[in-house]
Amino acid sequence: MAALINDTFIRALLRQPTPYTPVWIMRQAGRYLPEYNATRKRAGSFLGLAKNPGYATEVTLQPLARFALDAAILFSDILTVPDAMGLGLYFAEGEGPKFERPLRDEAAIKKLAVPDIGSTLRYVTDTVSQIRGALHGKVPLIGFSGSPYTLACYMVEGGGSADFRRIKSMLYDRPDLLHHILDINARSVIAYLNAQIEAGAQAVMIFDTWGGSLSAAAYREFSLAYLQRIVAGLTRDHDGVRVPSIVFTKGGGLWLEDIAAIGCDAVGLDWTCDIGAARARVGAKVALQGNLDPMTLFAQPESIRAQVGKVLASYGNGPGHVFNLGHGVSQFTNPDHVGALVEAVHDLSRAYHA
């Protein structure tokens, strides 16, 4: 495959010098882009889009055509793994992801098994290969997965939840059952991410969207321990090139030191952390990715630029920062404002890399 032309993202993750701070946007291929909505319409549904390598490749590349982003991220869903386990992922109109067969009893939990990634998730690795081919080395491609705990939330609740009553009842009453699910999820995620790396993913990110809903003690036992196992199980070099890993626990700002200690290359930050304070806490252990409030993008371009400047100033001089939002870009965002953000990051960050 083509050599990498713009490697600032990879270098920043490895805390190596770069001429400016690289930037990409969580959910950069998404509903705020009219061209994404057009492709989705042609695909017929979200899953029709995510499961078709041609369409998924197309939408992955769309934001790169508009903005000078320093990385592409595989277009997929975080719930592909439990879907491959046979839980039956579907999207009810306006309701978010759901499972036809959630884990509602001990028998169902005991039957759960690591899926054969090569067959059940072939559509994902095929998409990774196609995107790599289409990128021609322009920027690196990020692969990703949901974290074991986040996957378990959906698997047990059967969909999104405002309070996570079911999984937390299990956590407090039957921790053995939850650990069983998490063990299978962790082994599945390792196989899944390594298959993405094998297919061409040049960095991988684990989204722990719901770890931040746990108490500190439960987070360590039921989320972080499995994140650590995954990081230890990842292919570190592919074809002689390092494949950096990023771990992002939304709402995990209290536990940054613990997250930075699990062996990942970078830690994602949501917008509630001051990135300078976060850097002081984790030291030289990891790079940091983040962390502009996504709602900043509803302000005017000059306000966006000012807020970008504040994040860059808070991080300060030197390498190890990948600019991003602190959460996915809202579907209601004006695409021109994303452009203003990317331009501001590139312009304003050079001073910190002199």
Added chain:
Amino acid sequence: MAALINDTFIRALLRQPTPYTPVWIMRQAGRYLPEYNATRKRAGSFLGLAKNPGYATEVTLQPLARFALDAAILFSDILTVPDAMGLGLYFAEGEGPKFERPLRDEAAIKKLAVPDIGSTLRYVTDTVSQIRGALHGKVPLIGFSGSPYTLACYMVEGGGSADFRRIKSMLYDRPDLLHHILDINARSVIAYLNAQIEAGAQAVMIFDTWGGSLSAAAYREFSLAYLQRIVAGLTRDHDGVRVPSIVFTKGGGLWLEDIAAIGCDAVGLDWTCDIGAARARVGAKVALQGNLDPMTLFAQPESIRAQVGKVLASYGNGPGHVFNLGHGVSQFTNPDHVGALVEAVHDLSRAYHA
């Protein structure tokens, strides 16, 4: 009014020795209690209940009849103040609080004024007096208000919000307008809480429910600064007795040192903080209130007891801890499980106060 028989709650807030750890539950008078639902039905609506001192007194006392709680909290709504400003609070069935006249333009914002508490919120101070009379000094009565920023969220958004797009656009583009709202809110809340103290509230709590949705810098400028102004403006002694204050920013665990420095007597913690780590961070500056995961109450009583034990052990020996959940009790909670919690706190905490 009657002298206080059980003053463990007040003493714990002032970091004075107590024989056990006092406990109360956020939203302890609420929908998980069948007797509450019966009163609400008679009242006709939530606002009919909250605005009627007789009904509001009745539901305030209901959880005390069931459980050995160490404090009562005024039954009211956090949005009484903007309602008194003329925004028109109403509850759409199943949708949470809304305002008929949200702040949608500069003219509306500039017209906003501190309401005359004595007339517009007389129903609240009357309720406080009635509850004090009915309590006969059994336990102290907590008064409360929403924080200036939290009130502003509802005032600008017009109701609850998943992303706070409107208020954050204002925050980033027109901080002057938001500061104007917050200034009026802070002055109103000071007058409101002092009126509650005058009427008999023996401690006050400020609920900053949405401060945790802000970036660290925005939290300091748009929420914490106003919390500090309120604490400075509160009546500290009433009839020669100290009236302690509690500040609770949900999701504020990252900023505990800053919150503990504003002059309040106690800081509320949500369940994501380890309370022992929090105590180490704030030292002897404040008492701590919290912080069991409310979802623990969906587990079996023996699991609840074990989790209560962990929070108590994490806080450790000595005074300064008021036990509570890390957020309001869920309406789906089994009342017997609340009983198990209260009993466990009283039983297990004595060892830490020997």
